Amino acid sequence: MIKVENLRKEFKKTVKEPGLAGSFKSLFHPKSERVVAVNDISFHVPKGEILGFIGPNGAGKSTVIKMLTGILTPTSGTCTINGKNPTENRKSYVKEIGVVFGQRTQLWWDLPLRETYGVLKEMYEVPDDSYKERMSFLNEVLELEAFITSPVRTLSLGQRMRADIAASLLHSPKVLFLDEPTIGLDVVVKDNIRKAIAQINEREQTTVILTTHDLADIELLADRIVMIDKGSNVFDGTISELKSRYGRIRELHLETNTKNAEKALGYREHFHFSDDDLKVEQEGSSVKVRFNSDTVSVSDMLAYTLKMVNVKDISVKDADIEEIIRRLYRQGV
Amino acid sequence: MTKKLRIYRAFLSAGMQEVSTYRVNWIFYMAGNVMACFVSYFIWKAVFLSGNNNSLNGFTMSQMIVYIFLMFLTSTMTSSGGTYDIGEEIRDGTIAMRMIKPISYNATFLFQELGNKIMTICLLIIPMVIGVEAVRYNFTGEVQFEITNFLIYVVSCVFAYLINFFFNISFGFIAFVIKYLWGANMMKNCIVGFLSGTVIPLSFLPSGLEKICLLLPFASLNYTPVMIYLGIYKGSTLLYYLGLQLFWVLVLWGLSKLIWKISTKHLTVQGG
Ligand SMILES: Nc1ncnc2c1ncn2[C@@H]1O[C@H](COP(=O)(O)OP(=O)(O)OP(=O)(O)O)[C@@H](O)[C@H]1O
Ligand SMILES: [Mg+2]
Numbered sequence: 001m002i003k004v005e006n007l008r009k010e011f012k013k014t015v016k017e018p019g020l021a022g023s024f025k026s027l028f029h030p031k032s033e034r035v036v037a038v039n040d041i042s043f044h045v046p047k048g049e050i051l052g053f054i055g056p057n058g059a060g061k062s063t064v065i066k067m068l069t070g071i072l073t074p075t076s077g078t079c080t081i082n083g084k085n086p087t088e089n090r091k092s093y094v095k096e097i098g099v100v101f102g103q104r105t106q107l108w109w110d111l112p113l114r115e116t117y118g119v120l121k122e123m124y125e126v127p128d129d130s131y132k133e134r135m136s137f138l139n140e141v142l143e144l145e146a147f148i149t150s151p152v153r154t155l156s157l158g159q160r161m162r163a164d165i166a167a168s169l170l171h172s173p174k175v176l177f178l179d180e181p182t183i184g185l186d187v188v189v190k191d192n193i194r195k196a197i198a199q200i201n202e203r204e205q206t207t208v209i210l211t212t213h214d215l216a217d218i219e220l221l222a223d224r225i226v227m228i229d230k231g232s233n234v235f236d237g238t239i240s241e242l243k244s245r246y247g248r249i250r251e252l253h254l255e256t257n258t259k260n261a262e263k264a265l266g267y268r269e270h271f272h273f274s275d276d277d278l279k280v281e282q283e284g285s286s287v288k289v290r291f292n293s294d295t296v297s298v299s300d301m302l303a304y305t306l307k308m309v310n311v312k313d314i315s316v317k318d319a320d321i322e323e324i325i326r327r328l329y330r331q332g333v
Numbered sequence: 334m335t336k337k338l339r340i341y342r343a344f345l346s347a348g349m350q351e352v353s354t355y356r357v358n359w360i361f362y363m364a365g366n367v368m369a370c371f372v373s374y375f376i377w378k379a380v381f382l383s384g385n386n387n388s389l390n391g392f393t394m395s396q397m398i399v400y401i402f403l404m405f406l407t408s409t410m411t412s413s414g415g416t417y418d419i420g421e422e423i424r425d426g427t428i429a430m431r432m433i434k435p436i437s438y439n440a441t442f443l444f445q446e447l448g449n450k451i452m453t454i455c456l457l458i459i460p461m462v463i464g465v466e467a468v469r470y471n472f473t474g475e476v477q478f479e480i481t482n483f484l485i486y487v488v489s490c491v492f493a494y495l496i497n498f499f500f501n502i503s504f505g506f507i508a509f510v511i512k513y514l515w516g517a518n519m520m521k522n523c524i525v526g527f528l529s530g531t532v533i534p535l536s537f538l539p540s541g542l543e544k545i546c547l548l549l550p551f552a553s554l555n556y557t558p559v560m561i562y563l564g565i566y567k568g569s570t571l572l573y574y575l576g577l578q579l580f581w582v583l584v585l586w587g588l589s590k591l592i593w594k595i596s597t598k599h600l601t602v603q604g605g
Contacts, residue, residue, distance in 0.1 A: 073600075092435070104429075
């Protein structure tokens with residue numbers, strides 16, 4: 001369905017030296033410098049899959065989405081969607097896709113929402129009966145009724161985002177690109193939007209590529225994750241693969257009256273943890289220990305802890321995906 | 334075809350709504366234009382009063398005044414903000430939102446601006462034409478309004494607007510690719526203002542230069558419609574200049590399509 005191979009995008013950027021003198025200098029001798037936003041990215045997405053496309057700020061996610069939607073032309077490499085190249089034959093290509101950029105709207109600023117949908121209906125040649133059916137479905141999951149007669153510029157962020165998502169789904173696209181669709185939304189709206197995406201995906205086998213910084217989106221929606229950093233692939237697989245690949249981080253919580261628990265416990269010396277595999281934080285009497293349970297088993301860790309310090313309360317937690325991703329982002333892999 | 338029209342009708346009505354939504358903005362913009370028109374009126378009046386002759390290059394003072402006001406009316410009808418709008422859309426990245434829709438980028442722009450124009454014309458044309466005719470009547474003592482000239486003038490204005498629109502779209506993309514949009518736009522406005530006869534009638538120029546200017550698309554923007562209104566272009570001359578306008582419409586339309594194709598490959602959509 002979607003094939004991305006060795007995609008690369010460079011930007012030319014004019015650099016200005018600081019200060020007034022620098023401004024004059026760059027007026028006559030503009031220096032330009034190449035920025036590699038996307039270095040080398042490849043992945044495939046089969047029909048009907050929801051792909052979570054993640055990575056730290058500035059990783060190149062939005063740039064990839066822009067190339068996949070035909071807004072930017074790749075410097076090198078190819079992407080094919082449904083056998084089509086986005087930058088060739090743009091008009092027929094964009095008929096088959098839906099796009100939402102969370103940071104900006106695709107709706108006409110001055111038109112009332114209902115009219116906007118009317119325009120989109122004509123544009124995508126949606127027949128009357130399927131348009132009606134579609135609108136009532138979208139109305140139900142995204143609750144558009146309350147503001148459907150207002151001009152877009154008067155909508156709140158959450159209302160606008162719901163309206164935008166409805167707009168991207170009106171023509172039953174085969175592929176849906178969502179770049180941060182839940183940015184700045186309250187929990188209820190987030191829930192509704194996730195529900196809408198899941199339902200559409202199930203009903204119509206819509207292929208979805210989703211970028212987000214809210215990992216709950218990923219956990220609830222994504223069948224698979226592609227993680228990138230500095231424009232290159234870092235990980236490609238399911239969430240459970242991610243968990244098993246990057247070690248089972250566990251979190252040990254204990255209450256103790258020992259002042260410097262880390263020193264008293266001496267995990268590092270005893271178990272020979274590497275720097276990444278152990279982290280101890282203490283705040284008053286509560287101590288948080290994050291460790292890699294592949295290096296040391298949970299039972300060994302517990303037994304050793306209980307032996308070394310006087311413990312009032314203790315509990316062990318499975319580290320969530322957030323913790324794994326935090327570790328990955330921080331290391332830059 | 335009707336389907337297409339229905340899509341673009343929405344842009345037309347969006348353009349019309351823009352005028353009513355931002356009417357204060359519109360009023361100030363128009364007031365600015367009217368003031369500029371009066372400034373040039375007073376300058377020309379001073380020129381005529383300081384000279385000994387009551388005619389300058391074949392223009393009498395009354396003809397000059399009519400010319401100024403007609404120029405104002407025509408340039409209001411045929412102006413196009415494409416260069417500036419494209420620059421803004423590329424700068425803030427909203428151009429991307431037009432690119433993900435299965436429609437022609439240039440056409441959405443065209444219809445939106447046409448909507449704007451229709452409102453402007455509805456509001457302005459009757460008072461302006463009455464004003465111009467009143468000035469003419471005041472000087473000559475007879476009504477000179479000719480309905481056929483006026484209707485051909487309207488057709489000519491439509492051609493002029495299309496030329497201006499496609500020229501501005503093309504210029505906007507080129508200027509953006511070379512990254513000096515603002516300065517280039519200022520320079521363009523100056524040159525076009527001169528070459529289209531807005532500053533001084535083209536017949537004031539040395540005859541060689543005048544001939545060249547008349548062939549360029551800029552004369553088609555303002556000078557040709559005004560000459561038609563005044564009844565100076567008649568018969569075969571009239572047909573010749575209308576044909577020339579049509580020629581430029583087609584050439585610039587083709588050019589704008591070509592430039593859009595090339596420049597989207599080099600476009601850097603910012604933000605996000
Ligand atoms: N027009 C541009 N000119 C120069 N550099 C750019 C341009 N657009 C993006 N970049 C650079 O390319 C890199 C990738 O940007 P991109 O917007 O794709 O990141 P992202 O993964 O979407 O980040 P975020 O999570 O913050 O949205 C960044 O380092 C950015 O500075
Ligand atoms: Mg982004």
